[in-house]
Amino acid sequence: MSVTKRAVKLVQRCPRLAWYSDRVRLPLDETARWRMAMGNRIGDIARQRYPNGLLLPWKDGLEPTKAALASDVADALFEASFQVDDLVTRVDVLERIPGGWRLIEFKSGASVKAEYEQEAFFQTYVLERCGVPIQDVCIGFVNTGYCWPGGDEYDPNELLRVESVWEKRDKWLPKIEAAVRVAREAMFREDGPPRLLARKCFRPDDCDYLERCHPEATEGTIFHIPDIFWRDADALVEKGIVFAKDLPADVDQKESTRRTLAAMQSGVPDIDPALTRVLDMVKFPALFLDFETVGSALPLFPGTKPYENIQFQWSAHVLEAPDQPESEWKHIEYLPTDASDPRESFCSSLLPLLMNAASVVHYSPFEERQLGALNSAEIPGGKECHELLRAKQWDLMVAIKENVFHPGFKGKVSIKVTLPNLVEGFSYEGLTIKDGQAAQIAYLRMIDPETSPADAAQIRADLLAYCRLDTEAMVRIFQALRTAA
Ligand code: SF4
Numbered sequence: 001m002s003v004t005k006r007a008v009k010l011v012q013r014c015p016r017l018a019w020y021s022d023r024v025r026l027p028l029d030e031t032a033r034w035r036m037a038m039g040n041r042i043g044d045i046a047r048q049r050y051p052n053g054l055l056l057p058w059k060d061g062l063e064p065t066k067a068a069l070a071s072d073v074a075d076a077l078f079e080a081s082f083q084v085d086d087l088v089t090r091v092d093v094l095e096r097i098p099g100g101w102r103l104i105e106f107k108s109g110a111s112v113k114a115e116y117e118q119e120a121f122f123q124t125y126v127l128e129r130c131g132v133p134i135q136d137v138c139i140g141f142v143n144t145g146y147c148w149p150g151g152d153e154y155d156p157n158e159l160l161r162v163e164s165v166w167e168k169r170d171k172w173l174p175k176i177e178a179a180v181r182v183a184r185e186a187m188f189r190e191d192g193p194p195r196l197l198a199r200k201c202f203r204p205d206d207c208d209y210l211e212r213c214h215p216e217a218t219e220g221t222i223f224h225i226p227d228i229f230w231r232d233a234d235a236l237v238e239k240g241i242v243f244a245k246d247l248p249a250d251v252d253q254k255e256s257t258r259r260t261l262a263a264m265q266s267g268v269p270d271i272d273p274a275l276t277r278v279l280d281m282v283k284f285p286a287l288f289l290d291f292e293t294v295g296s297a298l299p300l301f302p303g304t305k306p307y308e309n310i311q312f313q314w315s316a317h318v319l320e321a322p323d324q325p326e327s328e329w330k331h332i333e334y335l336p337t338d339a340s341d342p343r344e345s346f347c348s349s350l351l352p353l354l355m356n357a358a359s360v361v362h363y364s365p366f367e368e369r370q371l372g373a374l375n376s377a378e379i380p381g382g383k384e385c386h387e388l389l390r391a392k393q394w395d396l397m398v399a400i401k402e403n404v405f406h407p408g409f410k411g412k413v414s415i416k417v418t419l420p421n422l423v424e425g426f427s428y429e430g431l432t433i434k435d436g437q438a439a440q441i442a443y444l445r446m447i448d449p450e451t452s453p454a455d456a457a458q459i460r461a462d463l464l465a466y467c468r469l470d471t472e473a474m475v476r477i478f479q480a481l482r483t484a485a
Pocket of ligand 1: 013014015016017020194195196197198200201207208209210213214
């Protein structure tokens with residue numbers, strides 16, 4: 001057993017999480033695998049900044065690292081391995097500078113973050129214990145100001161920026177020392193640290209081990225109440241109040257929270273009478289619209305920047321009347337068949353639909369933001385599309401959030417949650433692509449020249465099915481709400 005930078009990071013959230021992560025390996029999902037692959041590509045590009053660098057072996061790298069440190073064969077060492085006692089680490093880049101070494105941790109993020117600094121200073125902590133004189137600590141990150149001119153490669157000095165965080169050394173090292181102590185205590189306990197239910201189990205997202213650790217708390221807890229006051233929630237757990245049904249009536253809550261809570265306690269949905277008037281605001285013909293976009297650390301098309309959102313797909317259902325039967329719904333979609341910049345044809349294909357619609361129904365402000373981005377990027381047709389959407393838009397998610405208090409929402413109003421609760425027999429289960437993140441990865445795979453034509457065709461079919469369900473779901477929810485209101 002060893003203490004790694006990952007353990008030190010996880011222990012900040014929860015000691016038991018660090019313990020689990022070392023003993024119960026969960027399979028990586030597609031998103032995690034893709035993130036790792038992107039991190040590796042950034043690492044490859046970062047090394048190009050150091051022409052006289054030496055890549056050390058990933059496995060059994062301790063002795064080769066010692067030999068390289070003792071010689072002057074290279075100005076920079078890549079993936080150097082270190083171990084002292086139970087502390088182990090590997091460093092992206094060690095650059096030789098006067099008096100010692102500069103440690104550089106490269107990340108695919110777009111700025112210096114505290115979690116990156118923590119990792120870099122954990123490495124510093126280990127290396128200094130190994131007797132390596134560290135004279136500087138830097139974070140390398142993606143430069144979102146870099147406009148890629150196109151070509152076969154990215155300029156490693158333009159794509160990546162390196163910033164020194166050396167002045168934070170005195171602040172970080174005592175924190176690392178304390179975190180290492182907590183990690184050691186957590187990792188080496190046979191039965192693991194205590195399972196303490198608190199907001200850390202649900203924020204920033206549900207803990208991967210929630211079902212294993214607290215099977216009783218995967219739904220119905222006070223943490224599943226929307227717009228909960230999170231600090232109050234931890235205090236309530238300390239008093240033994242874990243489930244929404246046990247919440248005392250005198251706890252101060254917003255009106256919407258109070259109504260959701262009542263629905264959770266009774267098991268009966270509460271639909272505000274105002275919903276009828278809100279639904280009546282949709283004019284027909286109505287366009288139910290959904291977009292898919294991709295943002296990549298490595299610019300995809302000449303003239304674009306890292307993480308610039310590229311709008312690559314839309315799906316639309318057109319209804320001539322609110323209660324039009326399914327057999328008469330019209331479905332139209334756009335997804336390019338080649339790997340060129342899709343944004344101009346995205347706009348030109350969408351524009352006539354926006355012109356003909358009386359209302360444009362979307363779910364969340366996402367679509368408006370995307371057309372705003374196309375407008376700002378001066379993509380032909382972007383301005384017209386943006387203006388039309390702004391004049392005709394109606395947000396189904398807002399209508400639900402303000403008027404539907406459903407026990408099955410569990411504090412969330414994403415369409416993946418609302419669809420199965422409001423429309424019996426429909427959900428995203430069974431689709432190959434189930435969320436926007438997976439759609440981004442699928443698109444990148446589809447346009448990758450190394451993907452076989454057969455695989456690309458299958459991915460295309462999966463993307464079309466996913467985006468189509470988004471707008472079909474909106475229509476079904478809209479009609480179900482009209483019946484229920
Ligand atoms: S569910 Fe909560 S207590 Fe259990 S490991 Fe996760 S964060 Fe820790």
